[in-house]
Amino acid sequence: MTASVESVAEMAGVSVSTVSRALRDIPGVSSATRKRVQEAARELGYSASPAASRLATGRTRAVGIVVPVLAKWFFGKVIGEAAQTLREAGFDVLLFELATLAQRERFFGGAHLHGRTDGVIIIALQPTGDELELLASQGQAVALLGAEAPGIGSVSVDNAGAGQAAVRHLLNLGHERIAFIGIRDDDGSNLGGVPPLQRLMGYREALSTAGLPQDVTLEQFDENSVAGGALAMSRLLVSEHVPTAAFVASDEMAFGVLKVLRKAGLDVPRDFSVLGFDNHELGDVVDLTTMDHEVAEQGRDAARILLDVLDGRSPAAIVRPARLVVRETTAPPRALRLAAGTPDSSHSAGHPGTP
Amino acid sequence: MTASVESVAEMAGVSVSTVSRALRDIPGVSSATRKRVQEAARELGYSASPAASRLATGRTRAVGIVVPVLAKWFFGKVIGEAAQTLREAGFDVLLFELATLAQRERFFGGAHLHGRTDGVIIIALQPTGDELELLASQGQAVALLGAEAPGIGSVSVDNAGAGQAAVRHLLNLGHERIAFIGIRDDDGSNLGGVPPLQRLMGYREALSTAGLPQDVTLEQFDENSVAGGALAMSRLLVSEHVPTAAFVASDEMAFGVLKVLRKAGLDVPRDFSVLGFDNHELGDVVDLTTMDHEVAEQGRDAARILLDVLDGRSPAAIVRPARLVVRETTAPPRALRLAAGTPDSSHSAGHPGTP
DNA sequence: TGACCTGTTGCAAGCGCTTGCGGTGGCGGT
DNA sequence: ACCGCCACCGCAAGCGCTTGCAACAGGTCA
Structure with missing residues (x-):
């Protein structure tokens, strides 16, 4: 067991109240005795019992x-x-x-x-x-x-603003069918919460100011995980008119999205652009373009x-604002590149402008 | 402020000691009064002050x-x-x-x-x-x-055993030049610690029982992170005789290894096999073969x-034992595949056995 | 020189619990 | 009818701190 105030008091030749005051830098103790008390405390390896001081003060620290x-x-x-x-x-x-x-x-x-x-x-x-x-x-x-x-x-984080910015980046690249992959709040435990919702709002806002139609089939929600992202992307892949890009509400889901795209034989970003959210530590590994929001x-x-x-x-x-971190998963849509006659080294069939 | 024992005691018409005993299921209280006390406590929203009971019991829970x-x-x-x-x-x-x-x-x-x-x-x-x-x-x-x-x-975890097992898997695939990428304990804060060391020992043991020579240039250490893994792999890439596989002491480092390999234009696992350690949640995203050790x-x-x-x-x-989780980053070395006439769809030049 | 500060210290009453011990009452056994 | 026992309960003494207040010096000022 460790020493108590009394032992320190005894050693320093003062009362317990003085010890208490001396050790907590409370005025009303001459610097000489304060020093003496501190020394005694150090020598005895004394440290106040948190339980006791909590009880006495009502504060827990x-x-x-x-x-x-x-x-x-x-x-x-x-x-x-x-x-x-x-x-x-x-x-x-x-x-x-x-x-x-x-x-x-x-x-x-x-x-x-x-x-x-x-x-x-x-x-x-x-x-x-x-x-x-x-x-x-x-x-x-x-x-x-x-x-x-x-x-x-x-x-x-200014999630709405960040959502808008993210989508604007995709719009600026020339995408016109942009999906949103969001976090579903399935069990009510609020794992999704408000921020993801605001990201969705930003997405819609950006689309509508760009004069693009709302299309609910482009909004897919699932649990916030790699698997959830994969599922949501899979659903997108069977739609009648597959989008050319997706803004994904979390990097982890974006990882799942990338995985599905790769497995489907689609090339990112040639065939599909992916933009995540979080600037996850591991985003760099898969070169994910994302929205950073200074987590630390x-x-x-x-x-x-x-x-x-x-x-x-x-x-x-x-x-806090978020900012775009450009890596390798976003690019202009294929159609645009073809129209512009951009050389396309992928496995695509037609090579317009080639002899 | 919340109620205290005394208010509960008063409400239940008993003494504080009885309240204390009743609420903590200590014998010596009739079930009738116990019930009465519990009810009073619930009604008052009473919950014992941890500081006080810590002080009295000496236990903090x-x-x-x-x-x-x-x-x-x-x-x-x-x-x-x-x-x-x-x-x-x-x-x-x-x-x-x-x-x-x-x-x-x-x-x-x-x-x-x-x-x-x-x-x-x-x-x-x-x-x-x-x-x-x-x-x-x-x-x-x-x-x-x-x-x-x-x-x-x-x-x-049986790190030595797991290390041996991992390397044996690579040996069994036919690899003969196998690198070890480990965790460096740079600042003495023990971020690396003993387990990674044991993994190294397992690696060496497996090599020596397979009759393969020790080669310290095949052992590379760096900090336990994606960047560290990348650096270690980069060092391996400039060696005189590049290995065909690596056992990496953590999945996170393995991610960095994969990234460097990809950037170098090397195909995993055709040109190089990577085997990680941890079964990191995101290992699935990059199809990393790894050693799982049931973290939860x-x-x-x-x-x-x-x-x-x-x-x-x-x-x-x-x-605890570790077990191999086979995904897509390990395969027989290219030399072996060529020798066996295995069809090779990669960008390799020669296609032996093809008309 | 005496009243009066001011700065330093100690006293003691808590803070809200736990628990050893002693005091009830009701019961069965003789 | 008496005794002893047991199950149940309350008393009160802590647990180790904090802090308002009183006490006591050693001045200062008149």
């Missing part, structure tokens, strides 16, 4: 991070950054994974956080007003990442926002 | 999970599984990321965990004897994942082992 899933690159990244910032500020970080609806209900069902954390960062989950109230009633400071709520600090920064922002709330400062609601 | 990095698939996966098991057992989970050597030293430098957790799962980090002692002196139960230590519960199960095992230690049961030291 711990914060929770709530995520829908852990085993995805985005969440690992974001949590890692947030946790580091939090830890530097002297906070412990508790992890809560709300993978199923049942877990979510249980989490928000009772005073789960009460006395465990001072605040919580909620990631990629849109809390209801009731849930936010419940957290507030437990005295929890709240910061949102990938969601917004009135009066609550948050950091998110978002994590840090969220942590800082929470610290602001904890310090009584009024929290910001940051909206 | 929280465990720490220590990882070198978070933003990697393997760690996210393993943590997710472990955390879920732990949570089901009623434990909070604290996260500690030891990304740098400095962080590691700080973590093990003081009584960092004391009073915060009852135990800790250490993942992919080989603790020294001193470090283990320090944890023990803080009353921490310990479970290791991806490492072993005498007397400590652990779960790990390891996470669950580690959690259960820790729970065993906490319950006073003697912990197991599980060693």
